[in-house]
Amino acid sequence: xxxxxxxxxxxxxxxxxxxxxxxxxxxxxxxxxxxxxxxxxxxxxxxxxxxxxxxxxxxxxxxxxxxxxxxxxxxxxxxxxxxxxxxxxxxxxxxxxxxxxxxxxxxxxxxxxxxxxxxxxxxxxxxxxxxxxxxxxxxxxxxxxxxxxxxxxxxxxxxxxxxxxxxxxxxxxxxxxxxxxxxxxxxxxxxxxxxxxxxxxxxxxxxxxxxxxxxxxxxxxxxxxxxxxxxxxxxxxxxxxxxxxxxxxxxxxxxxxxxxxxxxxxx
Amino acid sequence: xxxxxxxxxxxxxxxxxxxxxxxxxxxxxxxxxxxxxxxxxxxxxxxxxxxxxxxxxxxxxxxxxxxxxxxxxxxxxxxxxxxxxxxxxxxxxxxxxxxxxxxxxxxxxxxxxxxxxxxxxxxxxxxxxxxxxxxxxxxxxxxxxxxxxxxxxxxxxxxxxxxxxxxxxxxxxxxxxxxxxxxxxxxxxxxxxxxxxxxxxxxxxxxxxxxxxxxxxxxxxxxxxxxxxxxxxxxxxxxxxxxxxxxxxxxxxxxxxxxxxxxxxxxxxxxxxxxxxxxxxxxxxxxxxxxxxxxxxxxxxxxxxxxxxxxxxxxxxxxxxxxxxxxxxxxxxxxxxxxxxxxxxxxxxxxxxxxxxxxxxxxxxxxxxxxxxxxxxxxxxxxxxxxxxxxxxxxxxxxxxxxxxxxxx
Numbered sequence: 001x002x003x004x005x006x007x008x009x010x011x012x013x014x015x016x017x018x019x020x021x022x023x024x025x026x027x028x029x030x031x032x033x034x035x036x037x038x039x040x041x042x043x044x045x046x047x048x049x050x051x052x053x054x055x056x057x058x059x060x061x062x063x064x065x066x067x068x069x070x071x072x073x074x075x076x077x078x079x080x081x082x083x084x085x086x087x088x089x090x091x092x093x094x095x096x097x098x099x100x101x102x103x104x105x106x107x108x109x110x111x112x113x114x115x116x117x118x119x120x121x122x123x124x125x126x127x128x129x130x131x132x133x134x135x136x137x138x139x140x141x142x143x144x145x146x147x148x149x150x151x152x153x154x155x156x157x158x159x160x161x162x163x164x165x166x167x168x169x170x171x172x173x174x175x176x177x178x179x180x181x182x183x184x185x186x187x188x189x190x191x192x193x194x195x196x197x198x199x200x201x202x203x204x205x206x207x208x209x210x211x212x213x214x215x216x217x218x219x220x221x222x223x224x225x226x227x228x229x230x231x232x233x234x235x236x237x238x239x240x241x242x243x244x245x246x247x248x249x250x251x252x253x254x255x256x257x258x259x260x261x262x263x264x265x266x267x
Numbered sequence: 268x269x270x271x272x273x274x275x276x277x278x279x280x281x282x283x284x285x286x287x288x289x290x291x292x293x294x295x296x297x298x299x300x301x302x303x304x305x306x307x308x309x310x311x312x313x314x315x316x317x318x319x320x321x322x323x324x325x326x327x328x329x330x331x332x333x334x335x336x337x338x339x340x341x342x343x344x345x346x347x348x349x350x351x352x353x354x355x356x357x358x359x360x361x362x363x364x365x366x367x368x369x370x371x372x373x374x375x376x377x378x379x380x381x382x383x384x385x386x387x388x389x390x391x392x393x394x395x396x397x398x399x400x401x402x403x404x405x406x407x408x409x410x411x412x413x414x415x416x417x418x419x420x421x422x423x424x425x426x427x428x429x430x431x432x433x434x435x436x437x438x439x440x441x442x443x444x445x446x447x448x449x450x451x452x453x454x455x456x457x458x459x460x461x462x463x464x465x466x467x468x469x470x471x472x473x474x475x476x477x478x479x480x481x482x483x484x485x486x487x488x489x490x491x492x493x494x495x496x497x498x499x500x501x502x503x504x505x506x507x508x509x510x511x512x513x514x515x516x517x518x519x520x521x522x523x524x525x526x527x528x529x530x531x532x533x534x535x536x537x538x539x540x541x542x543x544x545x546x547x548x549x550x551x552x553x554x555x556x557x558x559x560x561x562x563x564x565x566x567x568x569x570x571x572x573x574x575x576x577x578x579x580x581x582x583x584x585x586x587x588x589x590x591x592x593x594x595x596x597x598x599x600x601x602x603x604x605x606x607x608x609x610x611x612x613x614x615x616x617x618x619x620x621x622x623x624x625x626x627x628x629x630x631x632x633x634x635x636x637x638x639x640x641x642x643x644x645x646x647x648x649x650x651x652x653x654x655x656x657x658x659x660x661x662x663x664x665x666x667x668x669x670x671x672x673x674x675x676x
Contacts, residue, residue, distance in 0.1 A: 107569075151297070152297045152298075156302070176297075
């Protein structure tokens with residue numbers, strides 16, 4: 001079946017630009033506020049939002065997202081709240097996927113989660129600590145409920161693992177720009193374009209999104225020159241903390257300009 | 268798929284993906300997979316390399332002081348229903364606990380992989396001290412992550428690590444204990460994996476850590492089995508050990524797995540009591556889930572969020588447990604029981620006064636368990652207790668618990 005995110009990438013492709021994807025954890029600072037922030041993100045120009053599931057042990061996240069997840073958990077956010085946030089976004093015509101560490105889904109029940117996410121209008125799941133080798137039950141559930149499965153690759157991924165991961169990915173392949181945890185960086189590493197190039201060799205036609213470290217329009221333009229999607233997380237969390245929905249909307253607008261800025265095309 | 272199909276029991280080895288029955292695996296970011304594969308290969312090669320084995324055995328003997336002796340504790344037996352209690356003296360190893368066995372192995376592997384930098388987590392500080400020691404010996408850079416709560420309650424070990432040249436990083440996130448120290452170490456590893464080996468200190472984590480760390484600690488049980496046969500002419504009726512992540516327990520249990528008459532009993536930290544919710548008894552009161560890269564029993568809430576553990580013992584204050592223990596529990600080959608802070612501290616004092624051995628508070632859980640088990644089995648029973656560490660580091664905690672500065676209890 002066609003990827004749920006295929007129409008988005010086709011539309012962006014027709015405009016000869018990269019897609020802009022923004023992340024925020026559900027329930028931060030409250031469940032209702034997180035809805036407003038995600039709406040602002042879409043309003044400002046994000047093509048897709050990643051609704052994060054706050055988790056007690058986020059080993060791939062730096063201090064910014066850790067602190068937001070902690071605050072959301074202290075506020076009592078539950079997995080069902082995450083689903084309700086997705087439902088609100090989908091109901092308002094926005095596109096949403098969920099980004100989650102695996103134990104909350106495992107505990108909820110993998111098939112039940114896929115069913116409920118699909119029913120809420122979610123389009124797929126990004127799984128930072130689930131590799132395809134461990135994902136048979138998730139792949140089966142995703143097929144059954146027609147959800148995209150977005151796996152991560154890293155600069156350390158071997159060609160063999162890139163090919164294997166790409167072969168089970170649907171929607172887009174999530175390329176970590178650097179070796180490290182999430183967090184805004186001043187310079188987006190050169191390893192990112194090399195990784196995207198390797199991914200394209202193994203999976204021609206599969207969109208590749210680049211995340212980890214992007215925080216402004218200039219960096220977005222840089223990444224948009226070689227990737228199909230620019231993914232921004234920590235910078236949105238910081239904007240949400242500092243200035244609420246207006247700041248998030250403004251950042252999204254800046255980034256949206258970035259992904260549309262003429263930039264050298266990849267070879 | 269991990270929890271669904273039945274799997275035949277195995278007493279020895281995980282499958283190729285690191286599963287002991289339903290438990291284990293690799294639930295980690297893709298960024299770490301290349302390093303885990305590299306480690307698996309390096310470990311597999313090293314195991315069959317006589318030079319590596321000779322070097323490790325040489326260090327275990329001449330540097331760490333192995334074999335560690337067994338000591339019968341006749342006065343303690345009077346408090347254990349007359350059952351004879353024999354202590355396996357891992358407390359007498361260099362650095363004061365069993366942790367050195369694994370650390371020397373992994374430090375040699377680090378050298379073999381050509382990595383100049385080592386990171387480690389530590390709870391009580393015993394693994395951190397052992398790692399700092401091995402790094403000093405082999406000239407490796409060493410960074411140890413330790414929960415801020417633990418840096419306070421195990422201040423002596425923080426000083427020891429710094430004396431040995433290690434950098435100790437207090438971790439201020441989450442519960443500020445062992446769980447969060449592992450999170451921080453994993454974040455460091457994802458960032459610096461090219462130059463850095465993560466010397467994980469227990470039989471948890473992603474494959475190959477549970478099997479590799481176990482193998483480095485099997486020497487405990489291999490020695491003890493021979494020592495028991497030589498001295499008593501028979502195997503013990505039961506082997507006991509404390510369980511946090513479970514490294515000392517698996518080390519002493521494993522060589523007895525195929526001796527069905529030998530009961531294997533692990534004692535978890537029950538903190539204030541399992542029914543209070545303030546405990547660290549993952550096997551007694553948890554449910555299967557993923558933490559730190561493996562599927563295993565875990566203290567978690569109804570949403571799959573990890574629940575904070577509580578124990579007076581920093582080394583057992585962990586909401587998870589190694590996957591092989593989960594499998595041994597499910598198959599019934601080993602039993603796991605809770606021991607409260609109060610029971611452990613009573614045993615801590617009893618062993619100190621009856622035998623002149625101050626145990627680590629972690630190990631005092633195994634002693635308390637042996638007292639229970641002895642009372643059940645009665646005179647004539649022969650119990651082997653893994654005394655995994657010594658208690659110097661716990662003197663501050665004991666002073667507070669027993670109010671020693673105010674007078675004799």
